[in-house]
Structure formats: C-alpha cells, structure tokens
Amino acid sequence: MATAVKARNLREPLDFANANFLGLIFAVVVLVTFIFMPWMWTEIKYNGARLMSDVLTGGSLKNFSTWQIVLIPLAALLTMGFSLWGLLTPHRGALASILTMGFGVLGLVYYADLYFVREGEVAEYIRANIGTGSQVVFVALVGLVAQVILLVPNLNIAAQRISRRLAALRPPVPQKLIPYLFLAVPLALYLVWIIAPTVYTFYLSLTNWDGVSTPEYVGLRNYEVLFKQSALAEALGNNLRWLVAFVTVPTTLGLGLALIFNTDMRGGRWYKVSFYSPLVLSWPVIALVWSWVYHPTKGLINSLLIQGGITENPPGWLADRDLAIYCIIAAATWRQVGYVMVLYLAGLKNVDPTLIDAGLVDGANRWQLFRHVILPLLAPVTTIVFIISVIDSLRSFDLVQVMTRGNQGTRVLANYMYIEAFNNYRMGYGAAIAVVLFTISIIFVGFYLWRTLRDELEY
Numbered sequence: 347m348a349t350a351v352k353a354r355n356l357r358e359p360l361d362f363a364n365a366n367f368l369g370l371i372f373a374v375v376v377l378v379t380f381i382f383m384p385w386m387w388t389e390i391k392y393n394g395a396r397l398m399s400d401v402l403t404g405g406s407l408k409n410f411s412t413w414q415i416v417l418i419p420l421a422a423l424l425t426m427g428f429s430l431w432g433l434l435t436p437h438r439g440a441l442a443s444i445l446t447m448g449f450g451v452l453g454l455v456y457y458a459d460l461y462f463v464r465e466g467e468v469a470e471y472i473r474a475n476i477g478t479g480s481q482v483v484f485v486a487l488v489g490l491v492a493q494v495i496l497l498v499p500n501l502n503i504a505a506q507r508i509s510r511r512l513a514a515l516r517p518p519v520p521q522k523l524i525p526y527l528f529l530a531v532p533l534a535l536y537l538v539w540i541i542a543p544t545v546y547t548f549y550l551s552l553t554n555w556d557g558v559s560t561p562e563y564v565g566l567r568n569y570e571v572l573f574k575q576s577a578l579a580e581a582l583g584n585n586l587r588w589l590v591a592f593v594t595v596p597t598t599l600g601l602g603l604a605l606i607f608n609t610d611m612r613g614g615r616w617y618k619v620s621f622y623s624p625l626v627l628s629w630p631v632i633a634l635v636w637s638w639v640y641h642p643t644k645g646l647i648n649s650l651l652i653q654g655g656i657t658e659n660p661p662g663w664l665a666d667r668d669l670a671i672y673c674i675i676a677a678a679t680w681r682q683v684g685y686v687m688v689l690y691l692a693g694l695k696n697v698d699p700t701l702i703d704a705g706l707v708d709g710a711n712r713w714q715l716f717r718h719v720i721l722p723l724l725a726p727v728t729t730i731v732f733i734i735s736v737i738d739s740l741r742s743f744d745l746v747q748v749m750t751r752g753n754q755g756t757r758v759l760a761n762y763m764y765i766e767a768f769n770n771y772r773m774g775y776g777a778a779i780a781v782v783l784f785t786i787s788i789i790f791v792g793f794y795l796w797r798t799l800r801d802e803l804e805y
Contacts, residue, residue: 362439364505365496366432369425369446372489376422376453379486383479386410386472394418394479410472412464414456418483421453425490443494450490457484544784550777557773568778578782580755581762584671585740585786588758591675592682592739597731600686601724605716607687608694618691622684629681629744636677637749640664670754674745682738686731693727694720729798736790740783759783 380394392407398415400407425446432442460472496505519527551568553561572578603621607614624632639646640663648660663673697720705715721728743760746752752761759779767776 358503358506360440360499360502361436361506362443362497362502363433363436364502364509365443365493366429366439366446368493368496369443369490370429370433372450372486372493373422373425373429373446375486376483376490377419377426379479379482380419380422383482384477385479386475386477388477392477394483409468412456412459414459417455418453418487421449421487421490424449440497443497447491447494450487453487453490454484457487547777547780547784550774551781553774553777555773556771557767561774564774568775572775572778572782577757577762578779581757581759584756584758585742587671588675588678588742589736589739589790591679592735593732595679596682596686597728597735599683600731601690603683603687604690604694605720608691618687621687624681625684625688627681630748632677632681633745633748636673636680636745637664640673640749664750665754667755670750671756674749674756677749678738678742678745682735685734689727689731689734690724693724697723725798729794732794733791736794737787740787740790759786 382390382393384390384392385394385397386392394415396405397407397411398419399405401411401413401415428442428445428449432439432446435442460469464472496502550561552563552565554564554567555561607618611617627635638644642648642660642662642665645663647663651657651660661669664670701719701723702715705719710718741760742758743764746756746758746761747764750756752758752765760783763776763779763783766772766779
C-alpha cells in the first residue's frame with residue numbers, strides 16, 4: 347500500500363514555479379541590498395553601488411573593493427530575467443532554475459576572491475569592516491544557488507503541497523481589492539522616487555543649505571531673493587520662447603509630416619526613419635553635433651555661407667547674444683519634430699476611414715476634411731503632444747548646459763537651478779528655483795487638461 351501511494355505521489359506533475367519565484371525574490375533582495383545598504387562600515391553612502399562605481403571609475407574607494415563586485419548586480423539582473431522567464435513559460439521552468447543557480451554562483455565569485463584569494467592588509471581590513479549589506483547579499487546569493495534543489499521530484503512535490511496549504515490558510519482577498527494590490531508596488535515606488543523627493547524639495551526651498559552641513563530654516567528668504575534677481579526674468583523669458591517654439595513648430599511640422607507619410611508614398615518608410623532617427627540620440631550628443639554645425643569657422647552653416655558667396659563674415663551663432671537662444675531652440679526642435687510625427691501617425695491609424703469617405707461623399711475638400719474631421723479626431727493626440735511639449739520645454743537643460751553653459755543670454759530655469767545648486771552650493775536657493783519651475787509646469791498642464799476635459803464633457 348505504501349509503495350502504491352509513493353508511486354502515485356511521484357506521478358504528480360512537477361511545477362517549477364516555486365523555484366523560479368524564490369529565485370526572483372532572492373534576486374530582488376540582492377539588487378535592493380546592493381544599492382541601499384552599507385557594503386562596508388555602517389553608513390548607507392558606502393553601499394555596493396558606490397564601491398562598484400569607484401572600481402569602474404577609479405574613485406576614492408577603489409582600493410576597498412575588487413573588480414568582481416561588478417558580477418553581483420549583473421548576476422541579480424540576469425537571474426531576475428530568467429526567473430520571470432521561467433514563471434511566464436512553465437515548460438522552461440527547470441532550465442530557468444538551473445540558469446538562476448549558475449548566475450548565483452557567478453555572484454559568489456566576489457566572496458571567493460575576497461576571502462580565499464585576496465591577501466594583505468587591505469584585504470584584512472575589508473574583511474574586518476564588511477557591512478550588513480554584503481552579508482545579506484551573500485545569504486541571498488546562496489539562496490539563488492540553493493533554489494535549484496526544488497527540481498528534485500520529491501522536494502518539488504513537497505514544496506507544492508506546502509504552497510497549497512499556505513494558500514488555504516491565506517485569508518480570501520476581495521475581488522475589488524485585487525487591482526489595488528497590483529498597483530501597490532508601482533505606487534510605492536512612485537511615492538519613494540517621485541513624490542517624496544518633490545516634497546523634500548519644497549522643504550529645502552525654505553532652508554539655507556550648502557549640501558554638506560545641516561539645513562538651516564530661513565522661511566521665504568530664498569524666494570524673496572529669487573524674485574529680485576534679473577537672472578530669473580531672463581530664464582523665464584527663455585523658457586517662454588522655448589515653450590512657444592515647441593508648442594507651434596514641432597506640432598505643425600510633425601502633423602504635416604504625419605499627414606504626408608500616412609499615405610502609401612514611395613520611400614515612405616525610409617523618410618519616416620530619417621525623421622525619427624534623431625530620437626535615438628541623447629540630448630548631449632545632439633548638443634555636440636549642433637555645436638559643430640554652429641562652429642564660427644569650421645561649422646556646416648558658416649562653411650556653406652562662405653563657399654556659396656552669400657557672406658564673407660558669417661555670424662558667430664552661439665556667441666551672438668541675440669541669436670544663441672534661438673539656435674539652441676532650433677536644435678531642440680530638430681529632434682522634437684520626429685517624435686511628434688510618430689505620435690500623430692499613431693493617431694491617424696485610429697481615424698475611421700468611413701468618416702473620411704462620408705466627408706468626400708458630402709463634397710468636402712481636403713481642407714474641410716482636415717479641419718472638421720481629421721483634426722477633431724486627433725484631439726487626444728494633440729493633448730498628449732501639448733503636454734509633452736510643455737514639459738520638455740520647461741525642463742530643457744542638456745542643450746543649454748553643453749552648448750553655452752547658460753552664457754550669452756541662454757540661461758533657462760533648469761540650467762539656472764543647476765548652477766546655483768551644484769556650482770555655487772546654494773541648495774536651498776536652487777530648490778526654490780525648482781519649485782517655481784514645478785509650479786509653472788503644473789499651471790500650464792493643469793489648465794490645458796481642464797479645458798480639454800470640459801470640452802469633451804460638453805461634446
């Protein structure tokens with residue numbers, strides 16, 4: 347009888363979800379601990395991420411770590427991927443668990459090097475001052491390796507039974523709360539990374555802080571000084587120019603290009619890729635490219651002007667106080683047009699062609715079709731384009747910082763904030779500028795959303 351029961355138990359289907367779930371949990375623990383817990387000593391600032399950065403860049407703590415520390419976050423990221431792969435494809439769960447074990451061993455190479463290979467005073471000092479984060483990561487890496495034992499049939503079946511018993515003991519979750527449980531993690535991350543720093547910035551704006559000492563509460567003094575500075579008016583004026591240009595030029599050109607490329611024209615895909623390609627470049631790269639274009643002697647524009655016989659004394663584009671800000675805005679617009687074009691192309695794909703056919707039957711010309719049919723149907727996309735344009739124009743920083751560093755009358759609020767906070771070490775004053783920038787963004791976006799929502803409700 348006992349033999350029959352044992353045979354029946356072994357015939358139960360194996361489920362590797364438990365092993366992959368444990369791998370995912372241990373990988374998350376490794377990554378979070380590596381970033382947010384002290385790797386050496388007791389202060390969080392000496393976390394694993396900082397030591398790895400010092401190893402890669404030759405920073406001040408490079409002598410207190412080994413290059414194998416890079417393997418730890420790499421192993422964590424790879425095991426997270428393989429564990430998710432195993433959970434999403436159950437028939438490959440065993441392979442995912444084995445790969446997870448392998449990368450767990452890869453992460454343990456750091457500890458093998460530290461405790462069995464490294465010698466000398468530095469190594470002894472590291473071993474004597476190892477932090478809590480390093481210890482927790484070691485345990486989690488061992489867990490990544492140990493989860494593979496759940497592939498053994500008897501242990502796998504036992505783990506399934508334990509999971510079922512625990513699930514039976516778990517109190518039932520009301521159906522209406524399930525969506526909130528899924529939202530809990532992203533909302534918590536949003537609270538930690540977005541809301542909390544925003545609130546803290548408001549507090550810092552009321553203090554005098556150099557970034558090192560304890561912040562000193564000064565009330566509204568930073569705002570009083572800020573609103574008396576001519577630099578604020580210059581930055582606001584440049585942001586306003588940027589905003590007007592971003593809301594009008596890329597929107598108009600992007601919509602026009604989308605209408606052209608929405609047809610089956612010859613070479614349309616090549617043209618789409620050509621206009622979209624600037625988006626794959628980062629802002630600093632674009633700034634460098636356009637700095638070369640604007641170079642006063644060897645730049646593309648001035649070379650064409652001189653060789654074409656148009657002028658022998660072309661302007662110094664970024665050195666001219668009257669032209670510099672518009673040159674930077676032109677470079678930003680060059681990148682933004684392709685983005686707006688893609689958004690409108692996606693919107694045009696959702697336009698019901700029967701409505702256009704009905705307009706043609708009623709005798710509408712192309713302008714009337716665009717004005718009374720296509721444009722109203724693109725209103726949701728236009729809303730998105732407007733919001734993105736406002737946000738991008740108000741947080742413009744990279745181009746200004748790389749191309750002119752805020753000189754020649756090109757200062758914007760984000761650049762002004764950076765200079766005051768990180769160059770002049772006036773963190774409280776910089777936070778006050780950030781609050782002003784945040785308030786302006788909220789006003790613009792909130793007003794436009796309110797108008798759009800009101801129009802939709804009236805419709």
